[in-house]
Amino acid sequence: MRKVFISFLALLTIFISSVSIPQKAQAAAPVLTRVVGGTVGERIIIGIGEKAGIKYTSKKATEEAVERWNLEIYKKIQEAEQYGRDLEAEDYRKLQEMLKSKKVEDLEKVDTGSKNNPGVFGKAVISTAAFLTGLDIILDMRQEYVDAINNKEMLEKVTDYQEKIESGEAMTAYGPYTFWVQEWGYDQKATLWFGAKGATENQYPLANYNMETIRVGDPYSGVILSSVLNKDTGQLNVKVSFTYTDYSEKKVYTDTKGLALPALDTLKYPNGDIIPDYNKVNFQPDPSNLPSVPSVPWVTPWRDNPETDKPILPDTVPIEVPLSDPDIYNPGEPWNEPLPEYEPNPEPGDQPDKDYIPGIPVNPTPTPGTDSPTVPDPGGNTNPNPESPTVPEPGGNTEPVSPTTPGTPGTPTPDPPGNGKDGPVKTDPLSWIWIFIKFLIAIIMFLLRLAKFIITIPLVPAEQFPGVYGEMVSTFMNLKYGNIYPYKIMISVVNLAFGFVVYKILRRMFNG
């Protein structure tokens, strides 16, 4: 019996192993269904194009449009999967599935009004039509252009940057300071000349700083690590990391140097020329230049008064309360007609109430009579008006009673349902049994789904590692030294080791 069982598992293993599983990246094409000509999906695509103002006059153009749609969807799914946007890829896939599975009876022509008013559906499809007609590429380019401009402005405000100015020098912004660097070319003995002039921290007065001469090769390779203003001496302490090239030894050196820049009235080059005073780069917005907020009159001036910061509320609010209604005995159509599920059963006891919900009390209040021009008196007083002799009294025998209300036979509820005065919700023992049965069913279904999941573990599609780990793994998998692939060698060795372990296990099982 045991050998039969093990043989069955081995055959099952061979069967599952023989199923070829495509990689997820390669599986987009077979998974993605294609919209083909002559189907409703093709008509939808053509309709979307016509919504965008494009009419396909030839069959070839229509076929190309459908083909373009399929290709674009395919490209978008691949792009989304490449960058880990699985939900977006799934959305595209579902859209394509939906388009493919549309039937003629699923469509209903909707009148969207005039041609100039495309309606909600028209607005929704225009973006899709843009994607169909290639307009989305232009829109994306424009958006990227706008984003690039915004990012550049943001970077100019919050980070260091460097740009050349008219004099041939480069101006570098670092924190609250602005440096300009003279361009010297690639001479190992060239002098990098830093001049610093800018706003100081903590509202200190403006000062000029002259950096001492350091010998570096490429002035643009210097990186300012930190700059601290000494408030006592007025010196600016700068820590610079720079790279220079020693052409005699053909080596590149990196060094860090801390410099103390004394405050000077004017900045000078080594030859004595005065460095002109360039305008400081505006890397921080000046709040004083911001336009003032326009004064807008208050919409509700009685709520808040900005001048006094005290709410102005009226002491009394006039409310007109009608003391008498001449039409009280002729109210017309009832406005608070109960919902159908709260209607009393006209034939109590003949058939079970299908609308009975366990745990929800049923209001046995009768429907206000639409035929009778009278209203029931909640106080139970007899109406003295002789013109309305058919006033029903609460608790009377003429009251229809809901047979589904447990424990309240013939007792009218004065409050309508859902007004918060019903008290604790009464529950039925049957509902607890039902809850328990549902729980058992949920457990059984969960176990079934678990078994299904365990069985399909070998069919789990491969998924690339997210982020930088994915790049590292891909790099390692594609690593190549000559004709040797280390990843394949490693996998082969692991395969052999795994096979050996399986062999040992099977042998031990068969030999007992």
Next chain:
Amino acid sequence: MADILEFFEMVYDLFVLPFEMLESATVALDSFEFSTTLLYQYLGYMHFAMGDALYIAFSSVALVMIGASLWSFILKGIDFLKSVLPFQ
């Protein structure tokens, strides 16, 4: 009086809370999807890193192991029931 009310509330909760927990557990069980779990994701990562052949071999052996474990658990459960029963 307040103590008595608290006692009755406690008794009421004793009967009601387990069923509320049952209801919430039912909803949680019904809405649980294995394809969205981290285990499914990590299996995909393993598939990507190990390659098709090794992953299929590995997962098949794991499947066999799981089945054998379940089989042994079932046998143990049957033995336990046999030992509990008063008659043989």
